[in-house]
Amino acid sequence: MSINDQPSASSLPAIEIMLVSHTNVGKTSLVRTLLGKDVGEVCDAPDVTKAVAAYDLVVDEHHGALRLWDTPGFGDSFRLAKRLQQKHGWIAWIIREIWDRYLNRRLWRSQRVALDLRQRADVILYLVNVLERPVDAIFVKPEMAVLAWIDKPVLAILNQSGTQTTDEQRGSQITEWRNALASYTVVRNTLLLDSFTRCWLQELVLFDEIGHVLPEQTHHVYLTLANVVQAGHQERFDNSISAIAEYLLRIAHDKVEIKSSWFGPLKDAWDLIRNKIPWGNTTEMDPHELAMESLAQRFMDETKAVTDKLIVINRLTGVSAGEIVKMAGEKFSIDGPVDESTSALAGGVISGALTGLGADLLAGGLTLGTGALVGAVLGVAGAAALAKGYNIYSSKGNKVVGWSPESLTEAFQKTVMLYLAIAHFGRGQGEWRSNEVPEHWSKMVDDAINRYRERLWQLWARTATDGVVEQTRHESEAVLRYVLVEVLQRLYPESRGYLSSAETR
Amino acid sequence: MSLTELQAQQVTLVRVLEQTRDNGGLWSAEDAREATRATMDIMGAKPSFDQFVARRAEWALEEINKRPSSTIIDLREPRWPILVGWLLVFLAFLTGVVSDHLATDRRVNVVEYPLVGLILWNLMVFVVILSRRISWSLSTKHKPIGTLIQWLGELRLREVFSGPTRSQLSWFDQFQNEWISLSASLNRIRLELVLHAAAMLFALGALASLYYRGAFKDYRAVWESTLFSAETIHSIAYIVLTPGAILLNMHIPDVQHIASLRVPGGVGESALNWLHLYAGSILVWIILPRCLLAITNSFSRWRLRRSFPLPINGTYFTTLQAIRRGSNVGILAIPFRYELTHQIRSNLSKLLERIHGLTVDITIQQPVLMGEDTKDWKVALGSDEHIAVFVVFNLTATAESDVHGQLLDRILNDVGRRVPVIPIVDTGTYVDQDKERFRQRCNQWRNVLDKIRCKPLFLNLSTPDDNGVQKELEARLNEH
Numbered sequence: 001m002s003i004n005d006q007p008s009a010s011s012l013p014a015i016e017i018m019l020v021s022h023t024n025v026g027k028t029s030l031v032r033t034l035l036g037k038d039v040g041e042v043c044d045a046p047d048v049t050k051a052v053a054a055y056d057l058v059v060d061e062h063h064g065a066l067r068l069w070d071t072p073g074f075g076d077s078f079r080l081a082k083r084l085q086q087k088h089g090w091i092a093w094i095i096r097e098i099w100d101r102y103l104n105r106r107l108w109r110s111q112r113v114a115l116d117l118r119q120r121a122d123v124i125l126y127l128v129n130v131l132e133r134p135v136d137a138i139f140v141k142p143e144m145a146v147l148a149w150i151d152k153p154v155l156a157i158l159n160q161s162g163t164q165t166t167d168e169q170r171g172s173q174i175t176e177w178r179n180a181l182a183s184y185t186v187v188r189n190t191l192l193l194d195s196f197t198r199c200w201l202q203e204l205v206l207f208d209e210i211g212h213v214l215p216e217q218t219h220h221v222y223l224t225l226a227n228v229v230q231a232g233h234q235e236r237f238d239n240s241i242s243a244i245a246e247y248l249l250r251i252a253h254d255k256v257e258i259k260s261s262w263f264g265p266l267k268d269a270w271d272l273i274r275n276k277i278p279w280g281n282t283t284e285m286d287p288h289e290l291a292m293e294s295l296a297q298r299f300m301d302e303t304k305a306v307t308d309k310l311i312v313i314n315r316l317t318g319v320s321a322g323e324i325v326k327m328a329g330e331k332f333s334i335d336g337p338v339d340e341s342t343s344a345l346a347g348g349v350i351s352g353a354l355t356g357l358g359a360d361l362l363a364g365g366l367t368l369g370t371g372a373l374v375g376a377v378l379g380v381a382g383a384a385a386l387a388k389g390y391n392i393y394s395s396k397g398n399k400v401v402g403w404s405p406e407s408l409t410e411a412f413q414k415t416v417m418l419y420l421a422i423a424h425f426g427r428g429q430g431e432w433r434s435n436e437v438p439e440h441w442s443k444m445v446d447d448a449i450n451r452y453r454e455r456l457w458q459l460w461a462r463t464a465t466d467g468v469v470e471q472t473r474h475e476s477e478a479v480l481r482y483v484l485v486e487v488l489q490r491l492y493p494e495s496r497g498y499l500s501s502a503e504t505r
Numbered sequence: 506m507s508l509t510e511l512q513a514q515q516v517t518l519v520r521v522l523e524q525t526r527d528n529g530g531l532w533s534a535e536d537a538r539e540a541t542r543a544t545m546d547i548m549g550a551k552p553s554f555d556q557f558v559a560r561r562a563e564w565a566l567e568e569i570n571k572r573p574s575s576t577i578i579d580l581r582e583p584r585w586p587i588l589v590g591w592l593l594v595f596l597a598f599l600t601g602v603v604s605d606h607l608a609t610d611r612r613v614n615v616v617e618y619p620l621v622g623l624i625l626w627n628l629m630v631f632v633v634i635l636s637r638r639i640s641w642s643l644s645t646k647h648k649p650i651g652t653l654i655q656w657l658g659e660l661r662l663r664e665v666f667s668g669p670t671r672s673q674l675s676w677f678d679q680f681q682n683e684w685i686s687l688s689a690s691l692n693r694i695r696l697e698l699v700l701h702a703a704a705m706l707f708a709l710g711a712l713a714s715l716y717y718r719g720a721f722k723d724y725r726a727v728w729e730s731t732l733f734s735a736e737t738i739h740s741i742a743y744i745v746l747t748p749g750a751i752l753l754n755m756h757i758p759d760v761q762h763i764a765s766l767r768v769p770g771g772v773g774e775s776a777l778n779w780l781h782l783y784a785g786s787i788l789v790w791i792i793l794p795r796c797l798l799a800i801t802n803s804f805s806r807w808r809l810r811r812s813f814p815l816p817i818n819g820t821y822f823t824t825l826q827a828i829r830r831g832s833n834v835g836i837l838a839i840p841f842r843y844e845l846t847h848q849i850r851s852n853l854s855k856l857l858e859r860i861h862g863l864t865v866d867i868t869i870q871q872p873v874l875m876g877e878d879t880k881d882w883k884v885a886l887g888s889d890e891h892i893a894v895f896v897v898f899n900l901t902a903t904a905e906s907d908v909h910g911q912l913l914d915r916i917l918n919d920v921g922r923r924v925p926v927i928p929i930v931d932t933g934t935y936v937d938q939d940k941e942r943f944r945q946r947c948n949q950w951r952n953v954l955d956k957i958r959c960k961p962l963f964l965n966l967s968t969p970d971d972n973g974v975q976k977e978l979e980a981r982l983n984e985h
Contacts (some may be wrong), residue, residue, distance in 0.1 A: 024903035043945075046905050046953075076907055078876055106907065131901040131934065136842045138876045435939075 014056065014065035015222050016120045017210060020113065020147075021127035022139050023073030026159045029428025030127065030195035031055060031070045034203060036315030036427050040070050049073070050109070052116055058228045066225040069120070071113045074143055080110045081142035084149045118150045122218065123210050126154050126187070130161040130173050130194075134180035144184045153213035155206070156181045156190040162197055188213045195428040197435075200233045201488060201495035230498065239313045240423075241484065244415050245476035247306035251299055251411060252463040255402035256291035291401040292390055299403075299411075306415070310422050311432050318431030405460045409449065412456060416445050416483055441487070448486040452479050510691065512559040513813035514580050514665065517687060519562040520821055521680040523862040528676050531569060534863035540565045541828055541864060554826055555817060561825075583664030586657070590699040597703035601710020613776035613783075615728040615763055616741045620783055623708060624745060624790045630704070631794055650689045657692045658685035691809045698802035705795040712784050719780050727766050727773035735764035749785025757782070820893075820982045824861045827892055836861060837891045838869040839882070841912055843899040845869065849931070849966045853897070856966075860979050861892070875912055882912055886919060893982060894926045900935040900946055900963070904953035914957045927981055928959055933967030 019027040028040040028049055039055055049072045058066040074080060083100070086092035100108035117124060126147060134140065147154050158177050161170060174192060181190045189209050193202050207226045214222050311318065391404040403411075421437050449456070456479060463472045485499045508516065519540075522532040544561040552560070569578055604619075641648060650658075662681055685692075718724070728738055739760045750757050755778065766773050816822075827834045836857055845853070850869050857867050870885040886894070896913060904910070917926050930950050935943060950961045962981055964974050 022903075023905065046903050046949075075905060078879075129901065132899070133844065135844045136872070136899060136902065138842055138874045142876070 012056075012059060012061070012065045014067035015214065015218055015225065016054075016067050016069060016122045017057075017125060018069035018071060018117055018121040018123070019125045019127065020071050020117065020143075021073055021159075022077065022129075022137070022143060023075050025073065025127045025129045026195050026428065027073065027127055028070050029426070030125075030157070030159065030193070031068050031428075033195045033198060033426035033428040034068060038427070042428065042430075046073065046075065052113060058225045060225060060228070063221045063224050066222070066229070069116075071116070072109050074110050074113070074139070074146065075106045076104075076110065077139040077142040077146070079107055080114065081145040081149075083107070083111055084114055084146055114146055114150060117152065121150070121152045122215070123213055124150065124152050124154045125157050125206075127157045127159045128177060128181070130158045130170070130177055133173065134176055140180070144186055148184075148186045154187050155209055155213060156187045157206075158190065158192045159194055160196070161192055161194045195426045197424050197429075198426050199424050199488070199492060200236070201492045201498060204230055204233060204498050205492070205495055234498075236313050236315070237484075240310055240419055241477050241480050243306055243309045243313065244419060245473060245480050246468070247302055248408065248412055248415065248480075249463050249468040249472055249476050251302055251403060252408050252460045253467045254295060254298055254302075255400050255464070256294055258287045258291055258399040258401065288392070288399075288401065295390070295401060295403065307418065310419060314422050314425070315427060316422065316425060316432040318433060402464060403460075405457045408460045409453065409456050412480075412483075413445055413449055416449070416480070416487070417442065419484065420445070420487065441491070444487045444490050445483070448483040451486075452483060455479055507553070507811075508555050508559050508813045508815050510688070510810045510813045511580060511582075512562065513687070513815040514684060515562040515566055516558050516815060516817075517684050518578070518580065518680055519565045520862070521676050521683060522565075523864070524821060524859045525676050525679070532565070532863070536565070536568065537863045540568065541825070545829065554822075554829070555815075557829060558817060558822065558825065578666075580665055583661050585664050586661050586695075590695070593699055594702045594706050598706040598710040601707040601712075602714040604711065612773070613724050613726045613779050615726060615766060615779065616738055616745070617783060620711070620787065621741070621745055623711070624787065627704065627708075627791045627795070634798070648689070650686060651693075653696060654689050654692050655685060657696055658688060661688075661692065687815065690814070691806065694802050694805045694809065698799055698806060701795045701799040701802060705792050705799065708787050708791045708795075712787055715780060716784070719776065724776035724780070725773035726776040726779040727768045727771065728763070729768045735760050735767065739763050745790075746782045746786050748789035749782045749787075752785040752789055753781055755782060755785075818983070820860050820979055821862045824865050824892060828864060832890060832892075834861075834864065835866040835868055835889055835891045836893050836895070837886070838867070838895040838897055839885045839916070840870065840872040840897040841882075841909065842872060842874055842902060843897060843931070844872050845897065845966075849933070852966050852968075853895075856964075856975065856978065857895070859975050860982065865892075873912065875908065882915060883919070886916060891920070891924055894920055894924060896926065896928045897966075898928060898930045898950070898961070900930050900932045900950065904950040906953050906956055910953050910957050913954065913959050917957070917959070925982055925984075926959075927978070928954055928961045929966070929978075930961045930963050931966045932963050933965045 019030060021027055023046040028042050031040065032038055032042065035055055035057060037055075040049055040053060049070055051072065053070045055068050055070070056065040057068050083092065083095060086095070096108060096111050100111065124147060126143070128134075128137065128140065158174060161174060178190050181187050189212075191202070191206055191209060193206055207229055211219065211222050211226055390407075391402050392399055417437060420441055421435065422432070425432055425435070455475070459472060459475050459479065462475075466472060489496055489499050519532075522528050523537050540561050544557060544564050547564070548557060548560055566578060566580070659681070662684060666677075730738065739757075742763065743757055746757050749755070765771050824834050838853060838857070853869060854867050858865065861867075873882045873885045875882060894916060896916060898904070898909060902909075913926065913928055920926060930947075932943070932947075935946060947961075947963055950963075954961050960981075962978065964978070
């Protein structure tokens with residue numbers, strides 16, 4: 001049993017899920033998102049899909065297939081409803097096949113779609129555009145009449161809602177649609193699922209609902225097939241967690257050792273003073289700065305790699321973080337060191353003479369240097385924290401530069417946000433690109449991380465000494481999983497069932 | 506067109522007042538209707554439309570001025586700009602007199618370089634004026650106003666407009682901008698007139714000084730040069746002085762004669778003939794052309810002041826004309842499958858008022874659905890005559906040829922091509938989408954409406970206070 005890799009239908013008996021809607025509501029986009037593949041043609045125009053097309057989502061030699069049908073959108077819905085309600089079959093046939101076929105091809109196509117639906121569909125997914133108000137989308141009423149004529153279970157899908165579903169206006173639009181669709185008995189349930197910004201958990205809720213409306217005799221087969229879909233998503237979730245955990249451990253363990261000499265502190269003090277004299281500034285980087293630069297560079301490389309990996313795991317393609325890094329790289333510079341030990345030394349050596357200098361140093365000369373670059377990868381908010389986030393300590397007589405626990409926690413938070421962005425990026429939207437994420441996500445992530453802050457700090461400390469070992473890997477994955485599950489459960493309370501199993505892995 | 510400058514100014518002021526509701530209660534829709542009724546009563550039906558418009562504006566301002574003194578608006582002839590103009594001309598003459606150091610050391614050069622320079626400068630100015638006129642006559646582009654004209658316009662308006670503190674008037678900026686733009690040609694002519702007169706007086710000042718000093722001292726005509734030979738000096742003198750020689754029937758000395766005037770060596774000769782030759786040449790090269798240009802400008806100014814080119818074919822005026830003819834001046838807005846919020850209705854009304862004026866009756870119908878009742882658009886359209894029909898669509902909807910296209914086609918056929926039918930596509934509900942999606946959706950609407958040769962107008966009706974929106978809509982109405 002497997003998820004079908006080929007965007008086509010097999011000859012196996014199947015449970016047929018057919019997507020219908022008024023024209024240009026986004027059926028093909030949703031099919032692409034559900035399949036995780038680019039199928040059909042997508043364009044913001046009416047009548048882009050001109051023929052029905054079937055795609056197997058899951059294929060099982062013993063149980064058959066779970067099949068998705070993309071269909072041309074309904075147009076001229078009022079006449080369509082009237083045509084289908086024609087009592088005399090032969091008159092309907094003549095009008096359809098002789099008159100409409102040659103004189104009104106769009107109407108003819110819609111009738112053929114309706115006939116197909118009646119003949120094949122096990123479940124119909126009826127999409128509406130949330131951006132339009134129900135009162136303006138007057139074609140819904142005749143289309144409901146068409147669906148009633150087809151007489152198959154219908155689930156309404158609220159598409160194009162975006163991620164800002166907590167936004168007041170968008171929220172009222174969604175409620176308005178739910179109320180409007182509730183008045184049609186043919187609609188068994190209404191689900192929120194934006195083919196562009198949906199989360200995979202919402203897909204699972206959809207497949208669960210499909211199971212509820214299917215005829216009882218198909219339940220067994222359907223559950224077997226739907227479990228494959230669920231397993232696929234769970235696997236991607238697990239793989240994403242592993243990739244992120246590995247990434248975090250690698251940067252937590254990353255460090256640069258600087259060889260020390262007996263006159264090192266004095267040299268540091270001298271460099272510090274020299275850098276503050278206008279004519280004493282040199283463009284040459286000192287070993288600390290070189291170490292920080294090298295850490296930042298590796299951080300970027302790792303971030304690029306993990307983003308690429310997450311994109312692939314989640315069945316997306318497109319511009320990776322590498323592009324962003326490349327762009328930000330043009331501005332790569334280090335403004336000055338943040339060396340607390342040196343500043344403390346300077347304070348001791350020339351106390352009083354450099355009033356205010358220490359504060360300036362502690363505020364972080366790097367805030368606009370490497371920090372900005374790192375920030376460009378993971379979002380501007382983290383820039384300052386990461387910039388100040390180098391840790392310098394002594395080990396075996398040498399100085400060691402690594403990432404501070406604050407910056408690693410910040411990286412953890414940003415990577416969780418990155419995962420959420422990728423998990424909400426539907427394939428129907430096209431190539432992966434970084435979209436604006438809702439503000440409330442960030443707060444949820446912070447809340448969740450705060451609960452595990454102490455564990456995270458212990459993890460960073462252990463990783464710095466022990467490296468990436470089984471124990472740290474396990475701990476990292478566990479904390480990450482707890483945080484992600486908590487956030488996803490808060491975002492999608494209806495999907496707790498799927499997440500509780502994920503939590504206990 | 507027979508409006509004077511003052512009348513045109515009054516008409517523009519009243520138009521601005523009538524195109525905004527935010528005129529501080531100075532002028533309401535009822536006042537505007539009353540102004541039309543009263544003017545029609547006073548003038549009857551005979552006078553031309555421009556006379557009607559002018560009298561109406563005069564009546565409106567009289568009416569406003571009858572109100573409490575804080576709202577008195579008085580448009581009057583400016584004084585300071587005229588005085589400044591005369592002062593400039595006088596100063597130019599004085600500068601000409603002062604700047605003449607030609608006869609220092611009791612010598613006049615055969616080739617008097619400052620005078621030659623003055624002639625060349627003027628010739629260059631004439632070439633620039635000529636080429637600019639040619640390019641303007643060939644180009645259909647709007648002439649740029651320029652900083653000087655803008656400044657002059659503001660100066661004149663400051664003098665002309667006496668009313669409440671300008672900063673208190675939200676509509677004053679609009680009036681100022683519009684009037685400066687409308688009066689730019691006239692102000693350009695005014696400025697040019699002063700500059701030509703000043704240039705003429707400057708040259709006259711220089712000549713007067715030359716003659717004044719020549720009358721009381723014995724000036725000698727000489728020349729000296731390290732580089733030029735007598736032949737070259739003769740050639741230059743010949744080109745520069747020929748017009749003067751012809752005018753005064755004098756002859757220009759030959760090469761040998763000029764060679765004998767070279768210093769050191771020679772002692773020169775009396776400069777009287779040379780002074781006459783230069784005076785005649787300056788007259789021909791500078792004073793006569795400048796005088797001719799000044800006369801042309803004076804005539805143009807006289808003509809424009811009496812017959813100001815105020816465009817009265819804009820939407821506001823066609824509305825007034827329709828009212829005067831007794832036609833229905835309703836504007837109809839038909840939303841299609843789009844329930845407009847109260848805010849959008851109010852914004853749309855304001856926008857249409859800004860274009861047509863307060864007197865127009867704006868009707869925004871309930872949405873046409875073309876659902877089970879495929880003729881409901883006819884009911885919305887009604888049988889009354891309208892001066893414009895706006896069909897309002899929502900960009901969130903997908904444009905369909907057999908729905909949106911068909912509705913527009915039917916309305917176009919029903920109202921005939923006499924009445925402009927403008928499809929407005931409200932982008933306000935779609936602005937949150939990313940740019941690429943927005944662009945694609947707009948193109949999709951364009952493609953569908955293009956099939957019935959209609960151009961959609963994309964407006965954000967949620968924030969229509971943008972001047973660009975008004976201009977865009979007005980341009981579309983005037984295209985008709």
